[in-house]
Amino acid sequence: MISRDEVLHVARLSRLHLTDEEVERMRQQLDAILAYIDKLRELDVEGVEPTAHAVPVVNVMRDDALVPSLSQDQALANAPDRAGEFFRVPRIIED
Amino acid sequence: MATDPTRLTIHELSEAYRRGEITPTEATEAYFARIDSLDSRVAAYHTLTRDRALSAARAAEARYRAGTALGPLDGVPIAYKDVFCTEGVVTTCGSKILERFVPPYDATAVARLGAAGAVMLGKTNMDEFAMGSSTEHSAFRPTRNPWDLERVPGGSSGGSAAAVAGELAAAALGTDTGGSVRQPAAFCGVVGLKPTYGRISRYGLIAFASSLDHVGPLTRDVRDAALVLHAVAGADPHDSTCVDEPVPDYPALLEGGVRGLTLGVPREYFGGGLDGEVEAAVRAAIAKLADLGAQIEEVSLPNTDYGLAVYYIVAPAEASSNLARYDGVKYGLRAPGGKDLIDMESRTRAAGFGAEVKRRIMLGTYALSSGYYDAYYGRAQKVRTLVRRDFEQAFARVDLLVAPTTPSVAFKHGDKADPLAMYLNDVFTVGGDLAGLPAISLRGGFSASGLPIGLQLMARPFDEARLLRAAYTYEQSTDWLSRRPDLG
Numbered sequence: 001m002i003s004r005d006e007v008l009h010v011a012r013l014s015r016l017h018l019t020d021e022e023v024e025r026m027r028q029q030l031d032a033i034l035a036y037i038d039k040l041r042e043l044d045v046e047g048v049e050p051t052a053h054a055v056p057v058v059n060v061m062r063d064d065a066l067v068p069s070l071s072q073d074q075a076l077a078n079a080p081d082r083a084g085e086f087f088r089v090p091r092i093i094e095d
Numbered sequence: 096m097a098t099d100p101t102r103l104t105i106h107e108l109s110e111a112y113r114r115g116e117i118t119p120t121e122a123t124e125a126y127f128a129r130i131d132s133l134d135s136r137v138a139a140y141h142t143l144t145r146d147r148a149l150s151a152a153r154a155a156e157a158r159y160r161a162g163t164a165l166g167p168l169d170g171v172p173i174a175y176k177d178v179f180c181t182e183g184v185v186t187t188c189g190s191k192i193l194e195r196f197v198p199p200y201d202a203t204a205v206a207r208l209g210a211a212g213a214v215m216l217g218k219t220n221m222d223e224f225a226m227g228s229s230t231e232h233s234a235f236r237p238t239r240n241p242w243d244l245e246r247v248p249g250g251s252s253g254g255s256a257a258a259v260a261g262e263l264a265a266a267a268l269g270t271d272t273g274g275s276v277r278q279p280a281a282f283c284g285v286v287g288l289k290p291t292y293g294r295i296s297r298y299g300l301i302a303f304a305s306s307l308d309h310v311g312p313l314t315r316d317v318r319d320a321a322l323v324l325h326a327v328a329g330a331d332p333h334d335s336t337c338v339d340e341p342v343p344d345y346p347a348l349l350e351g352g353v354r355g356l357t358l359g360v361p362r363e364y365f366g367g368g369l370d371g372e373v374e375a376a377v378r379a380a381i382a383k384l385a386d387l388g389a390q391i392e393e394v395s396l397p398n399t400d401y402g403l404a405v406y407y408i409v410a411p412a413e414a415s416s417n418l419a420r421y422d423g424v425k426y427g428l429r430a431p432g433g434k435d436l437i438d439m440e441s442r443t444r445a446a447g448f449g450a451e452v453k454r455r456i457m458l459g460t461y462a463l464s465s466g467y468y469d470a471y472y473g474r475a476q477k478v479r480t481l482v483r484r485d486f487e488q489a490f491a492r493v494d495l496l497v498a499p500t501t502p503s504v505a506f507k508h509g510d511k512a513d514p515l516a517m518y519l520n521d522v523f524t525v526g527g528d529l530a531g532l533p534a535i536s537l538r539g540g541f542s543a544s545g546l547p548i549g550l551q552l553m554a555r556p557f558d559e560a561r562l563l564r565a566a567y568t569y570e571q572s573t574d575w576l577s578r579r580p581d582l583g
Contacts, residue, residue, distance in 0.1 A: 007457070014415065014460045015422070015437065016453055017445040026457055032515055033458060037404045040474050043481065050476030051483055053306050053336070054292045054531025055556065060335035074199040078426030087424050090439045 002030050100125045101262045105319040106346075108265055109167045112159050119159070119170025122265075123152040123214055126172045130216070130263050133582050138238045139248075139258040141177050143217040144184055148172065151214045158212070167322050167346075169212030174264035176255045177218040178225055179205050180299040184215075188301045189223040189233045189251075192421050192428045192447030202299025203334065204268055204310050204327045211326045216264050219254030223449045224418065225275055225303045227251050228520045229511065232451045237508060240283060241580040242546055246505040249279030255313045256283035261582055266314040266323055272303050273406050274500075274524025276311040277536035281500035281549020284538050284578070286566070287313050288320040291556045292531030293338035295324075296331035304413035305336075307406075307528045316576060317537060317567040321345035324559060340557050348560045349567040354388030356565060359493030363399035364523055370503040376540030376548040377499045384497065384569055392493055396485040399526060401478050406525040407518055408462050408475035415459030421447060454514060483530045490555045495565055499523055500536040500549030523551065533559045535566050538575040547575075 007027045011018050018026060072085055081088040100108055100122035111117040127145055134140055155170030164170075175181060178188050180198035187193045201209065209215070222232040230238040230253025238253045240246040241261035248257040252269025256279035259267050269276040271289040280287025288311045295310040302308065312323035325346060330339040360381060365374060385391050423429035423443035430446040433439025448456070462471035489496060500523060511517040527534035532553050539550025550569070554562035570576065 002461075006461075010457050010461045010464060012441075013464060014453075014456045015419075015440040015444050016448070016456065017441040018453075022453075026454065029454060029514055030458060030461065032513075033407065033454075033518075034461075036515055036518075037408060037471070037475075040401060040404050040408075040478055043398075043401060043478055045474060045477035045481070048477040048480050050473065051479040051529075052476060054483065054529065055336070055338060057293065057336055057338060062332060070199055077199065078196055080423060080427070080429035089424055090433050090436050092436045 002027055002034060101129050103265070104315045105171050105265050105322055106167060108171055109169065112170055113164070119152040119155040119214065120149065122170065123148050123172050123216070126216055126264065133261060134263060136239065136244060137241055137257050137261050137263065137582070138236050139219055139254045139261060139263050140174065140217045141187060141220045141235060141254065142185055144215050147184070148214050148216050155212050155214065165212040168208060168326055171213050171265050172216045173208060173213045174216050174219050174255060174258045174267040175205055176221050176252050176267065176269045178221060178270050178301050179268060180301065181205055181215065181218065184218065186218065186301070188225070189221040189235065190447065190449070190452070191234045192444070194428065196426055198299070200299060203296035203331045205299065207327045208268070208323070219252070219258055219267060221254055222251035223452050224301070224414070225251040225270055225272055226414070226451050226455050228274070228278055228517050230254060230279070231508060232449060234449050240505050241582055242284065243505065246507050246546070247282065249282035249505065251275040252313065253279045256280055256285055256287065259283070259285045259313045259315060260580060262579070266312060266319055269311055269313050270300060271309045271311050271528060272307045272410060273521045273528055276309070276313060277500050277524050277534060277549065277551060278521065280313055280536040281547065282505035284547025285313050285315060286317055286320045287311060287536045288324060289527060289534050290324060290328065290559055291533045293336055294328050294340070294533070294557065294559065296334040296337040298331055298333035302417040304410040305417065306413060307410055309528065317563055317570050318346060318349060320535065321349060321563050343560050345560055345563055349564055351564055352388060353384055353565050353568045356495060356561070357390040357392055357493045358384055358565070359392050359394035359489050359496045361394055361396045361399070361489065361496055361498055363396050364498040368502045368519070368522070369499060372542045373499050373501070373503060373548050377550055380539045380550045380569065381497055383572060384565070387568055387572055389565070394489040394493060394496070396489060396526065398478065398481045398485050399522070402482045402526045402529055403518065403522050405475045405478045405482060405529060406521065407458070408471050409479065409529070411455040411459030412462050412472050413459070415456045415463065418452070418456055451514070479529050482526060486526065486530045486532060494554070494561060496553040498551045498553070500551040504542050504546040504548060527553055532556060533562050535562055537566050537570055538573070540575065541578065
């Protein structure tokens with residue numbers, strides 16, 4: 001059973017503000033989904049290699065050559081708050 | 096103009112262009128006229144790109160007149176799921192958080208179709224961030240199934256499937272992470288092809304679950320799927336997971352039949368949850384394939400049920416990481432009033448994401464969090480290996496697998512309000528994504544109530560040519576394609 005505190009902890013890690021009502025609904029829904037997923041515990045996976053990717057492609061190399069890329073204006077064009085050539089964000093470091 | 100161009104497949108339309116019976120401008124205008132009169136009911140599209148389409152159509156028309164047409168896709172009106180970045184055209188991914196996002200570049204698949212002369216009609220509606228099986232999770236509005244407007248078109252590529260089924264586009268591109276091309280194709284009675292992982296570049300695709308995301312065409316028939324695949328497949332320097340394998344001339348390899356092929360019927364795909372009408376249709380299709388000369392053999396994929404549980408760990412885990420980029424800084428929504436960076440991010444994400452996306456981010460973050468990683472994510476990755484081995488063992492004995500695409504026909508809007516009930520709908524499609532195998536859904540019959548039933552074929556990695564040949568052989572032996580939804 002996932003607890004209310006665990007939901008709040010995961011919401012903090014996920015950077016999601018949840019209302020009290022959302023926290024309780026999320027707790028119930030995650031509980032139901034995790035109960036279903038728990039069927040994976042039935043299987044013996046001792047010694048089984050994990051699969052991260054379906055197609056085994058490793059270390060695709062390319063020449064380290066300069067190619068055209070986005071201009072600064074293009075890269076900043078969708079910013080919700082732009083200051084000149086910077087993304088503006090709320091204060092991070094306290095005085 | 097002899098025929099209504101919106102009734103034609105890609106290959107029929109391009110033939111009509113070549114013969115000068117229809118021009119790309121006429122076809123494009125006919126599509127917009129049809130969209131204008133019908134899409135308020137279907138809601139297949141989120142954004143229309145009328146001016147851009149008409150200018151592309153005129154350019155194609157000039158090429159046909161000059162005898163310099165680019166190939167079978169030149170001047171063909173196509174729709175793109177709103178998950179594909181399109182330069183200068185708003186791309187929302189079905190989410191409020193990207194409601195006003197205008198990408199500075201085209202996805203590779205879009206650029207390749209554009210280079211082949213295809214005309215973009217617009218961007219299609221989808222479940223937010225491709226998370227869903229009904230297109231009810233679009234942040235904007237639900238899409239409806241052209242065969243019955245009370246029913247869902249499937250998802251997450253529901254807008255693309257409804258556009259093709261409703262003759263609102265000649266073809267469309269979608270994406271498939273757990274079944275999101277094949278399942279809506281089945282519900283809407285169109286062809287949906289999910290190729291091998293790495294066959295089509297993912298560059299410019301808004302990421303959901305990177306080890307599972309696949310680009311695929313939705314088309315009127317199998318030949319059209321081969322044409323689109325041929326145009327978009329192949330290595331891409333912008334996507335290192337896109338494999339450098341030769342691209343066969345798929346449309347030229349459709350003939351030849353199924354004689355000499357062995358088709359496996361996976362026992363676990365005919366279990367308890369399967370609707371009786373779907374089962375009867377798929378069994379009849381298998382009998383038809385046997386009549387056409389294929390050998391039929393029963394096989395077992397014992398970890399099928401576990402595949403769904405694996406999917407609902409791996410996909411949310413990858414999504415929780417991929418969606419961390421929506422932080423209200425670089426692009427997308429920023430909610431006001433944040434007192435510091437973390438507060439701003441948390442408010443932005445609370446305001447910008449819908450309930451299903453929040454649920455998956457939470458589930459994925461939980462599965463990756465300290466203390467739970469081994470129990471959930473680590474174990475799921477190991478079971479993913481078992482699922483992959485099931486397919487490897489089956490394909491050591493048979494050339495293709497044949498099965499239903501979905502447990503039922505299209506359900507009604509609001510019928511699957513419980514998240515887990517919605518997830519169970521993907522049970523027959525997630526295996527192909529987890530193992531990265533090519534798979535196709537095509538019409539395999541109709542229910543008594545007149546709804547399409549999807550027949551699924553699966554193949555070994557990079558064996559799309561054989562997959563398409565078998566699908567084409569079956570399709571040509573039936574008259575399922577003669578039926579059209581009645582939209583007036």
